[in-house]
Amino acid sequence: MTGARASDRRAAPRRAPRLWLFCQLAVRNVRRNARRSALTASAMVLGLAGLMWTRAISDGAHESWVTGAVRLGTGHVAVEAPGFAKSGSLADRLSPAQLADAEAALRAPGVAPLVRASAPQLSLSGLASSATAAVPVRIAGVDPAAEAAFSALAGRPVSGTFLAPDNPLGAYVGIGLAHRLGLGVGARFVVTAQAAGGDITGQLVRVAGTFRSGVPDVDDGLVFIQIATARTWLGTPGAATTLAVLLRSSRATGRVVEALRADLPAGVAVLPWQEAAPGLASAVRIDDWSGYAFLVILLAIVALAILNAVLMSVLNRSREFGVLQALGLTRRETGLVVFTEGLLLTTASGLVGIVIGWGATWLFWRHGLDLSALMGSDITFSGALVSPVIVPEFRAVQVLLCLAATLTIGIAASIYPARQAARIDVAEAMKFDR
């Protein structure tokens, strides 16, 4: 006999069967200690399900915050004259032609499906005066029909109604402001502001209704009047300071801004909500990162738990790895056996976790997560009116994030045990025989 058969030696360099063998060994070893594997996997399942669900809830909460904020202000996207955001002056307004261009741009095929509503606004600072008081206010001239679709306030009258087209002198007033001016529905008061020509001019209006947003600045200092009335009063026919655009999802903001900027001339500014409401954008960012930090800690704990379980398994099976090397596996391949096993366990359990997390998200997506018992019916956050019912958001990026987390945990938790298995001293491992 001259050692291995020649045909065997020729076949030896083939590596693919070995990888398949390692996968088979990994599957069987995971099944071999079913209870230990199940306990280890449960940490991963819970971790990934938690990751999936909390990201969906967090994204849903952020969407709720943003939507609440932009519907009190200038939308996800504000089309304005350059400089208006800083000056707030009527001098920085869109001409009728610019406004028409902007409205046409919103009807473009690439943009229109993303847009939920748009509303021209003629907005400026002024003074509201009644028989009892005079209060500095923000006056918003709006189109009643367009604003009703856009603003969160149109549908929240405390008394009376929102503006109606057949009531040109109607005013929709914050509840705090109405109290300060001593106004009720039907009462008259005067709004005064600087007109386009520079003169200070007043307009008599009548309270059509009052609203409550829950945001003090808005309730105490905002007056809606009809844009047609405002244009006549201020001498700005056909003009608007802002074309406020509400999107179906805040995630489309970047795309719409990009498309409008490409479409509109240089004399028109297109601002995303992050620029119009930097405080809210920061709050979302901070909440996002603090959420991620928490999840990283959670997943690190999961990874350590899995690492511990895999490492214990390796230490208990040192003789087995010694045998593998004695039979002809290299150190690297021995490590690969353990690595495959750890990766298989984490990947399989991670996928189960993602599916469970997805299911839990779907359950809450149907009815939302109602926090009103804890926080009341309306919550204000960073100048935004927020619904207490959080509807989780499904996003492909969440799944990608979870898959990336699964692989990261799998690799991180398997590398060290694999190295330990690869470094086993075969002769020492076999000493357990005695």
Place this chain on the structure above:
Amino acid sequence: MSDDLAVRTHDLWKTYPQEPEPVQAVRGVTLDVRRGEFVAMAGPSGSGKTTLLNLLGGLTRATRGRVEVAGRDLTTLGDRDLAALRLTSIGFVFQAYNLLPVLSALENAEFTLLLRGVPAAERRRRVVALFAEMGLAGLESRLPGKLSGGQQQRVAVARAVVGEPALVLADEPTANLDSAASAALLDVMERLNRERGTTFVFATHDPRVMERAHRLIRLVDGTIESDVRPAAPGVAAHASP
């Protein structure tokens, strides 16, 4: 190295760094084992039997000296080449059987063939034939935990010899077996030696193994004390070259 030799060592030393003094487990062993020999290495505990066996199998590195198996000097080989040599040229049988618990008897036995890339049908054919020869027919699909000690050790022997290596190293193969199982195992190994020409080197305390050995090497304190061929009457006992 002559083609006739399965293994050759020259002035082989193994020292373990240990406090307060290093331990010299193998001290200057020079030994030739011809192909087809059935050799037992005996000696008291601590005499260096297992260390020498590990050196012959490339499981541990020599401190000094040379080990040649199938014409290749193990002391010059890297990890990868050493693993390849173990795969193609050396079979191991351990005291505690050491079958892989998640593989069936057949899968354990064909393991080295699979690593060599031998096609599945050929692997199965060879293992089934060997199992029949070794009294293991019908046990192919059983997991090690469902086999008796003697059966497990026979599967381990099948795993060691199925690839027709130049050398099979067996460390106390009968230590965990009762008399009947030991005898049956030795019968199998003797037959494989006789009919297939498989070279066996045992490390053993077991007098039954020593009785059957065609050559008995006694180790004391890491050196060869005697090297005789009791099974070959008329041949004078001689020291290994």
